[in-house]
Amino acid sequence: MGNIFSSMFDKLWGSNKELRILILGLDGAGKTTILYRLQIGEVVTTKPTIGFNVETLSYKNLKLNVWDLGGQTSIRPYWRCYYADTAAVIFVVDSTDKDRMSTASKELHLMLQEEELQDAALLVFANKQDQPGALSASEVSKELNLVELKDRSWSIVASSAIKGEGITEGLDWLVDVIKEEQL
Amino acid sequence: MPVGEQDLLQSPGMINMCEFLQDDEVVDDEKSVVHVATTISAETSVESVESNQSKKADQRYRHIALDILEGTFIEIPYKEYANFLGSEGNHRILTEFIKLLDPLPLSLLEALSNLSNSIYFIAEAQNIDRTLECLSKEWIQCHPDTHWKSSYKLCHIVLFSLLILNSDLHNDFQIDHKKTKFSMVAFINNTLRALREESEYEELEICAGEHLIIDELSEYYKLLNETPLPLLTESETSIATSEYEPSLNRFSTLGSREYSISNLRGMASSSTTLYPRDNQNSIREVSAKSNRNFHNNKPMQTLYCKEPFDDDLVSDSGSSWFVDGLVSISKKSLPNRFFKRDRDQETTPKVHSKRSFFGWLKPSKSKTFIDHTSRTTSLSYLSKDSEWDRVKVQIREGRMLIFKIKQNVKDIHQSNGTNSTAIDYYKEISSSYFAYSLFEAEAQVVQDNIIIGCEAVNINKNAKKKKGNFTVIFPEDINGPETVLEFQTKDIAESHKFTQCINFWAGRISPVPMTQFELVSNEEYGWSDKVFTDLTCFDLKQTTISEWKPLLGLELLYEDSKDMETKLKDRLEELMDFTKQLGVWIDRHNEIKDKLVEIWSFDENCFEVVMNNWNSKYLYMNTQYKKRLTYLEALQKAMESVPLDI
Numbered sequence: 001m002g003n004i005f006s007s008m009f010d011k012l013w014g015s016n017k018e019l020r021i022l023i024l025g026l027d028g029a030g031k032t033t034i035l036y037r038l039q040i041g042e043v044v045t046t047k048p049t050i051g052f053n054v055e056t057l058s059y060k061n062l063k064l065n066v067w068d069l070g071g072q073t074s075i076r077p078y079w080r081c082y083y084a085d086t087a088a089v090i091f092v093v094d095s096t097d098k099d100r101m102s103t104a105s106k107e108l109h110l111m112l113q114e115e116e117l118q119d120a121a122l123l124v125f126a127n128k129q130d131q132p133g134a135l136s137a138s139e140v141s142k143e144l145n146l147v148e149l150k151d152r153s154w155s156i157v158a159s160s161a162i163k164g165e166g167i168t169e170g171l172d173w174l175v176d177v178i179k180e181e182q183l
Numbered sequence: 184m185p186v187g188e189q190d191l192l193q194s195p196g197m198i199n200m201c202e203f204l205q206d207d208e209v210v211d212d213e214k215s216v217v218h219v220a221t222t223i224s225a226e227t228s229v230e231s232v233e234s235n236q237s238k239k240a241d242q243r244y245r246h247i248a249l250d251i252l253e254g255t256f257i258e259i260p261y262k263e264y265a266n267f268l269g270s271e272g273n274h275r276i277l278t279e280f281i282k283l284l285d286p287l288p289l290s291l292l293e294a295l296s297n298l299s300n301s302i303y304f305i306a307e308a309q310n311i312d313r314t315l316e317c318l319s320k321e322w323i324q325c326h327p328d329t330h331w332k333s334s335y336k337l338c339h340i341v342l343f344s345l346l347i348l349n350s351d352l353h354n355d356f357q358i359d360h361k362k363t364k365f366s367m368v369a370f371i372n373n374t375l376r377a378l379r380e381e382s383e384y385e386e387l388e389i390c391a392g393e394h395l396i397i398d399e400l401s402e403y404y405k406l407l408n409e410t411p412l413p414l415l416t417e418s419e420t421s422i423a424t425s426e427y428e429p430s431l432n433r434f435s436t437l438g439s440r441e442y443s444i445s446n447l448r449g450m451a452s453s454s455t456t457l458y459p460r461d462n463q464n465s466i467r468e469v470s471a472k473s474n475r476n477f478h479n480n481k482p483m484q485t486l487y488c489k490e491p492f493d494d495d496l497v498s499d500s501g502s503s504w505f506v507d508g509l510v511s512i513s514k515k516s517l518p519n520r521f522f523k524r525d526r527d528q529e530t531t532p533k534v535h536s537k538r539s540f541f542g543w544l545k546p547s548k549s550k551t552f553i554d555h556t557s558r559t560t561s562l563s564y565l566s567k568d569s570e571w572d573r574v575k576v577q578i579r580e581g582r583m584l585i586f587k588i589k590q591n592v593k594d595i596h597q598s599n600g601t602n603s604t605a606i607d608y609y610k611e612i613s614s615s616y617f618a619y620s621l622f623e624a625e626a627q628v629v630q631d632n633i634i635i636g637c638e639a640v641n642i643n644k645n646a647k648k649k650k651g652n653f654t655v656i657f658p659e660d661i662n663g664p665e666t667v668l669e670f671q672t673k674d675i676a677e678s679h680k681f682t683q684c685i686n687f688w689a690g691r692i693s694p695v696p697m698t699q700f701e702l703v704s705n706e707e708y709g710w711s712d713k714v715f716t717d718l719t720c721f722d723l724k725q726t727t728i729s730e731w732k733p734l735l736g737l738e739l740l741y742e743d744s745k746d747m748e749t750k751l752k753d754r755l756e757e758l759m760d761f762t763k764q765l766g767v768w769i770d771r772h773n774e775i776k777d778k779l780v781e782i783w784s785f786d787e788n789c790f791e792v793v794m795n796n797w798n799s800k801y802l803y804m805n806t807q808y809k810k811r812l813t814y815l816e817a818l819q820k821a822m823e824s825v826p827l828d829i
Contacts, residue, residue: 027271027309049354050304050414051311051346056354065354070308084369 018063019178020085024070024111025092026104030127033161034092035068038171060175066090083116087178088123090170093144095126095134095158101143108144112152121181122154123174125167130160153177241275248279252301262303269310274317281317287325291341292403294322299412315342330392336385337378344374345403346412353411367404374400486581486620486692488748492825497580503687503821506578506680509595511571512585513669571671575609578684581621581692583655585668586613619657623693625810626655626685628678629669651678655685687821690814694749695757696807699733700768708800709783709793710775720785728789731796733803755822758815765808772801 023031032053039057053068089111093104108124111117126140135143137158146154155173159166250256251264259267268277284301287294298304298318306314319338323331331338351365365373378396382388496504575586575595586609588595595612610616629652651672659665672678706729707714714723749757779797783790 032307048305048414049350050299050412051306051350052308053305054350054354067350068308070312 018065019087021064021066021088021090021174022083022086023066023068023090023092024107026094026097026100026107027070028097029092029094029104030125030161031068031070031092034090034125034127034159034167035066037161037164037167038064038066059171060179062175062178083111083114083120086117086120088121088174089117090174091122091124092127092161093124093140095128095136095140096131098135098143101135101140105144109148112149119181120152121174121177122149122152123170124154124156125159125161125170126156127159127161129158129165130163153181241279244276245279247276248283251276251280252283262305264302265304265306265314266310268302269306269313271313274313277314277317278321281314281321284318285321285325287318287322289326289329290403291322291338291399292345292406294318295342295345296412300415303415305414311346312343315339315346318342330395332387334382334385334387336381337387340377340381341374341400341403344370344377345407348404349407349412352408367401367408370404371397371400483582483618486622487688488750490750496824499824501680502824503683503817504579504824506576506684508576508672508677508681509588510574510576510673510677510681511671512574512576512587513671514570514572515669575613576670576681577609578621578681578688581688583619583621583624583685584609584616585619586610586616588612589614619655621685621689621692623810624655624657624685624689625813626653626682626689627813628653628675628682649674651675653678653682683817683820686813686817690758690811690818691751691754693814695754695761695811697757697761697764699807700765700804708796709789710779710797714782715778723782723789724786728792728796730792731799751818751822751825755815755818758811758818762808762811762815765804765811769801769804769808772797772804 023035025031035053035055039055052070055066057064057066091108093101097104112122124140124144124146126135126137128134137156141147141156144156146156155170155177157166157170157173159170161167247256248268251259251268254261256264267273268280280302281298284294284297288297295315295318298314304311316335316339319335319342322338323333323335327333348365348370375393375396493504496502499505500507573588575588577584577586584606589612592612651674653670653672655668655670657666657668670678670681672681707726708731709728714726776797779793780790783793
C-alpha cells in the first residue's frame, strides 16, 4: 500500500524521479562547461566513474543524471544505441563556429532519428553568446533546421556557459517539459 | 648423470629485472623539453609547435608521455591529463603514451583497465574517443591474429561500449534502480548492432566470428558487473591498485607475453585465451616501479604480505629481515656503463634523471645494463686480478638496494638504514644506486660451494684472510639473461647474514611453482603412457617428439601469483609440501630412465632427442628443488625469530 502511495506521490510530484539526460554537440561547443554550470540545483555528490563526465543533480524534485557523451567521434556514432532510457538531449552549439554549423545540424538530425530518442525532449544551447560574432538563438535555430523537427518538444536558448547566462532558463524549460511529458 | 653447471637450465623466468638509474644520465636537451612543456596546454597543439623536428620531437613527445604516466607532468593539472592526451593536436604524445602501456593484454577489457590505471581517466567524450581509437590501433598491432582481425574500428567500438557500460553499471546514481542499467542481453545486442553496421560499412565479415564475439562480450559484462574499471587517483599514480592487475610495464615485452601465452601449448582453456589475466605482469611491474619510485622518493609498493611481527623485525639489523652493510662488489657484476661514466657521475651534481627513464624504453639499452655474468664465468673471488668496488647494500622487504659509494666519500655514518633519512643519506653519498626485486633470486656463500683451503684464500694478496664472498643470482627473465652479482664481505659470517636475508625474502615473495609441475601436456617427449604400453617401433618412429621445456612460459608460471596474500607460515608450508612432492617426482623421473634407454635405443636420433628431454627435465627439476630447499631453510631459520604466539 505504502509503495502504491509513494509511487503515486512520485508520479504527481516527481519526487526523486531519476532521469538520464545526455549532453551532445561538436568538439569545443562548451558541453563540459555547460554540464558543470547545470549544477544550479543541489549537486548530488557521487563517486566519480571513469570515462565520461557524468554529473547528478537534484532540481525541482527531479534527479538528473547528466552524461556528457560528446559529439562527433571518429567511429561512426553507433554507440548511440545507448540512448535507451534517455529523457532529454541537451545539444550544445558554438554559435560563433559558422563553418561547422551544417555539420552540427547533420549530427543533430542523424541522432534524433534514433528510435531510442523518439520521445526525448531537445534543448539546444546556442552557446558562446559572450563572444563577438555569435549567431543569435534564432539564427542558430535556422542553421540547425530545428523547425523540421516534428512531434518533439524542443527549445533553443541563447547561452554563455562561461558567464552562466541562459543555463537556468534552459534547464527550467527542460524540467517543465519533462514533467509534463514523462511523469 | 654428471651435471655440469653449464648445463643447468635456468629457473623459470622471473622478473628480477634490475632497473638502473643514474643521476648523470640526464638529458642534454632537458631545457628544450621544459621549453616544450611550458608552451603547451590542454588546448594547445604541440604538433604545431614542433612538427618540423622529427627525431628530437619524438623524444620529447615520449618524454611528456612518460611524465604523464608518472604523474609528474606539472604543466597540466593532473585531472586534465586525459583531456590533454585526447586533444586533437596531441596525437603523437597520445601515441607515445599508449605505447608505454605495451604489452597490451589480449583482453580488450583488461587493456581498457590498464589505461584507466595509468591516468586519471575522466575526460570529454571526444578526447576519450580519440584515446580509445589510439588504444584500439595499438591493440590490433599487438594482437593481429584474433577474431577482430585487423579492424581496429571494431575494437574501438567494443572499447567505447565497455566504457559506457562501466559508467552505466557503476554510476552511483543508478545503484538503487537496476531497471535502468543495461542487462547483459542489451549490452551484447547493442554492441553487436554497432559492430554489424560498422563491418557492413567497412565491408568486413564478422558473421563467422560472431559467436566468439558474443562469448567475449558476455565475459566482459560479467567481469565489469563485478568490478568497475578503476579510477586512478593522484596518490595512486605510483602504486598500482587495480583489481585487474594492470600492466604499467614500460618495457616492450610484447613478444615475451605472446610467448608466454603460446607457451601454454594447447593447454589454454577457452577462457584463458579469451581473457588471460595479466597477473604475470604484476610482479615485473612491481620491480619496474620499484626503482622508479625509489629514485623519486615515492613509496615503493609492498612486495609481501605484511604481518604483525614484521613491524619489529624489518628494522632488526642483521636478522633475516634486514641487513645493511658496506661491502665490495665485483666490478664485472655491475653494468659496464656504470663504470665508464663513473667519473662523470661523481662530478655531476645530482639532477633528476629524466633521461634515464627513456633508457628504459629502449630494449637495446636494457641489455647493456648488466654485464651478463653467467654461472660459468669464473668467480671474481677466485681471481687475483678481480676488481672490486665499495657499495652499501641493504636487504629489506623483498628488495636489494645497492648504493655505489662515491670515491671521495671516506667516512660513512652508521645509521639505522631503514628510515628514509638514511636512504637519502645513502643516495647522497652514492654516484649511483639501484634496486633489485628479490623475486626468485638466490644467494649463496661462495665458500660453502668452493672450498679452496687456507692458502688458496690468500690468492688475492690484498685481501684479508677469511673474507666472505657471496653471490646473488637473478634468474633469466624476459628483460635479460641471468644475472650474477658477486659480493665480498669482511668475513664469512657477514656473507651468511646477507644470504640468509636474501633467501628469506626471495622465498617469502616468490610463489611456489606447483602449477608448473601439475600441468600435463599432450606433447610427446618420449615417456608418455603410450610409449610404455602400446607403440611398436614403427609407431615410435612416426611419433613427433617435441623438445621438452617447462610447460608454462616465463611468466604464466606466476599466473596465480597474487602473492601479497601469502602469509609467512603458509609459504613455509607450501615450500615444505612442494619440496616433498618434487622429491617424489624426481624419483619417478629417475625410474623411467632405464626404460627409456631400452625403448628408444633402436633409433639413434630419437634416442638423442628423448634423452635430451629427459636430461632437461631432470635438471630443471633439480634446480627447482635446490632453490626451493634453500628458501625453505631460510624461512625455517627466520621463523625462529618470530614469537611463538604468532
